[in-house]
Amino acid sequence: MIHGESYKPIIAEAAKMAIGEENIYERVFIFELLKGKNDPNAVAGAVGFSVRQPKFYVFKAKAVLLATGDATLLFRPRSTGEAAGRTWYAIFDTGSGYHMGLKAGAMLTQFEHRFIPFRFKDGYGPVG
Numbered sequence: 585m586i587h588g589e590s591y592k593p594i595i596a597e598a599a600k601m602a603i604g605e606e607n608i609y610e611r612v613f614i615f616e617l618l619k620g621k622n623d624p625n626a627v628a629g630a631v632g633f634s635v636r637q638p639k640f641y642v643f644k645a646k647a648v649l650l651a652t653g654d655a656t657l658l659f660r661p662r663s664t665g666e667a668a669g670r671t672w673y674a675i676f677d678t679g680s681g682y683h684m685g686l687k688a689g690a691m692l693t694q695f696e697h698r699f700i701p702f703r704f705k706d707g708y709g710p711v712g
Contacts, residue, residue, distance in 0.1 A: 609643075611635045615680075617648065617688040627688050650690075652681025 600608060612632045620626035629644040686692055 609641065612641055614643075614684070617650070617684050618642075618644075619688065625689060650681050650685055652684070 596608075611634060613635050614630045614632035616631040617627045618629040618631060620628040627645075627648040629642065630648060632641045632643070633639065634641070682692060
Protein backbone atom coordinates (compact mmCIF):
# COMPACT_ATOMS: atom_id res chain seq x y z
CA MET A 585 0.00 0.00 0.00
CA ILE A 586 1.24 3.49 -0.82
CA HIS A 587 1.30 5.96 2.02
CA GLY A 588 1.92 9.51 0.73
CA GLU A 589 2.97 10.80 4.14
CA SER A 590 5.94 8.40 4.11
CA TYR A 591 7.62 9.93 1.05
CA LYS A 592 8.96 13.12 2.63
CA PRO A 593 10.93 11.50 5.49
CA ILE A 594 12.46 8.94 3.12
CA ILE A 595 13.54 11.56 0.58
CA ALA A 596 14.73 13.94 3.32
CA GLU A 597 16.98 11.26 4.79
CA ALA A 598 18.52 10.55 1.37
CA ALA A 599 19.12 14.29 0.83
CA LYS A 600 20.80 14.67 4.22
CA MET A 601 23.15 11.81 3.43
CA ALA A 602 23.89 13.14 -0.08
CA ILE A 603 24.65 16.81 0.63
CA GLY A 604 25.16 16.90 4.37
CA GLU A 605 22.78 17.97 7.09
CA GLU A 606 24.63 21.29 7.54
CA ASN A 607 23.58 22.28 3.99
CA ILE A 608 19.85 21.79 4.57
CA TYR A 609 17.66 24.57 5.90
CA GLU A 610 14.27 23.44 7.13
CA ARG A 611 11.26 25.50 8.16
CA VAL A 612 12.43 28.61 6.32
CA PHE A 613 9.73 30.67 4.64
CA ILE A 614 11.11 32.20 1.43
CA PHE A 615 9.23 35.36 0.51
CA GLU A 616 11.41 37.16 -2.03
CA LEU A 617 13.72 36.22 -4.90
CA LEU A 618 16.87 38.30 -5.40
CA LYS A 619 17.86 39.49 -8.87
CA GLY A 620 21.42 39.19 -10.15
CA LYS A 621 23.70 42.19 -9.81
CA ASN A 622 25.39 41.66 -13.18
CA ASP A 623 22.36 40.18 -14.93
CA PRO A 624 19.03 41.74 -13.86
CA ASN A 625 17.14 38.98 -15.69
CA ALA A 626 18.68 36.24 -13.54
CA VAL A 627 17.69 35.17 -10.04
CA ALA A 628 20.76 35.08 -7.79
CA GLY A 629 19.27 34.10 -4.45
CA ALA A 630 16.39 34.34 -2.05
CA VAL A 631 15.37 35.95 1.24
CA GLY A 632 13.42 34.24 4.00
CA PHE A 633 12.89 33.77 7.72
CA SER A 634 12.62 30.86 10.11
CA VAL A 635 9.11 29.92 11.13
CA ARG A 636 10.36 28.61 14.49
CA GLN A 637 13.17 30.95 15.56
CA PRO A 638 13.82 34.69 15.24
CA LYS A 639 16.26 34.25 12.32
CA PHE A 640 16.47 35.96 8.93
CA TYR A 641 18.18 34.27 5.96
CA VAL A 642 19.72 35.60 2.76
CA PHE A 643 20.68 32.85 0.31
CA LYS A 644 23.08 33.45 -2.57
CA ALA A 645 22.99 30.91 -5.40
CA LYS A 646 24.31 30.22 -8.88
CA ALA A 647 20.94 28.70 -9.80
CA VAL A 648 17.52 28.83 -8.16
CA LEU A 649 14.79 26.22 -8.52
CA LEU A 650 11.35 27.50 -7.59
CA ALA A 651 9.45 24.38 -6.50
CA THR A 652 6.65 25.77 -4.35
CA GLY A 653 3.96 23.70 -5.97
CA ASP A 654 0.72 24.47 -7.62
CA ALA A 655 -2.18 26.55 -6.42
CA THR A 656 -4.59 23.85 -5.26
CA LEU A 657 -6.38 26.03 -2.73
CA LEU A 658 -7.85 28.12 -5.52
CA PHE A 659 -10.35 25.31 -6.08
CA ARG A 660 -12.67 23.41 -3.73
CA PRO A 661 -12.40 19.61 -3.70
CA ARG A 662 -15.29 17.75 -5.30
CA SER A 663 -15.33 15.12 -2.56
CA THR A 664 -18.28 15.09 -0.20
CA GLY A 665 -19.16 13.44 3.07
CA GLU A 666 -16.53 11.18 4.60
CA ALA A 667 -14.17 11.61 1.63
CA ALA A 668 -13.90 15.39 2.07
CA GLY A 669 -11.32 15.08 4.83
CA ARG A 670 -9.25 12.48 3.04
CA THR A 671 -8.40 14.24 -0.20
CA TRP A 672 -4.76 15.02 -0.87
CA TYR A 673 -5.12 18.72 -1.47
CA ALA A 674 -1.91 20.26 -0.19
CA ILE A 675 -2.77 23.07 2.21
CA PHE A 676 0.53 24.82 1.50
CA ASP A 677 0.04 25.15 -2.27
CA THR A 678 -1.24 28.71 -2.18
CA GLY A 679 0.22 30.01 -5.44
CA SER A 680 2.96 32.00 -3.67
CA GLY A 681 5.53 30.59 -6.10
CA TYR A 682 3.59 32.06 -9.00
CA HIS A 683 3.70 35.44 -7.28
CA MET A 684 7.44 35.27 -6.54
CA GLY A 685 8.22 34.18 -10.09
CA LEU A 686 6.07 36.94 -11.54
CA LYS A 687 7.76 39.59 -9.35
CA ALA A 688 11.18 38.29 -10.44
CA GLY A 689 10.21 38.69 -14.11
CA ALA A 690 9.35 35.11 -15.07
CA MET A 691 6.93 34.49 -17.89
CA LEU A 692 4.06 32.51 -16.41
CA THR A 693 2.49 29.99 -18.77
CA GLN A 694 0.23 26.94 -18.56
CA PHE A 695 -1.84 28.12 -15.63
CA GLU A 696 -4.25 25.28 -16.24
CA HIS A 697 -2.16 23.03 -13.98
CA ARG A 698 -4.21 21.70 -11.13
CA PHE A 699 -3.68 18.88 -8.66
CA ILE A 700 -6.19 16.07 -9.21
CA PRO A 701 -5.65 13.07 -6.94
CA PHE A 702 -6.14 9.63 -8.40
CA ARG A 703 -8.92 7.59 -6.81
CA PHE A 704 -8.67 3.92 -6.02
CA LYS A 705 -10.88 1.46 -4.16
CA ASP A 706 -11.24 2.22 -0.44
CA GLY A 707 -8.75 5.06 -0.44
CA TYR A 708 -7.78 8.51 -1.60
CA GLY A 709 -4.26 9.65 -2.36
CA PRO A 710 -1.47 10.22 -4.84
CA VAL A 711 -0.69 7.05 -6.77
CA GLY A 712 0.62 6.16 -10.20
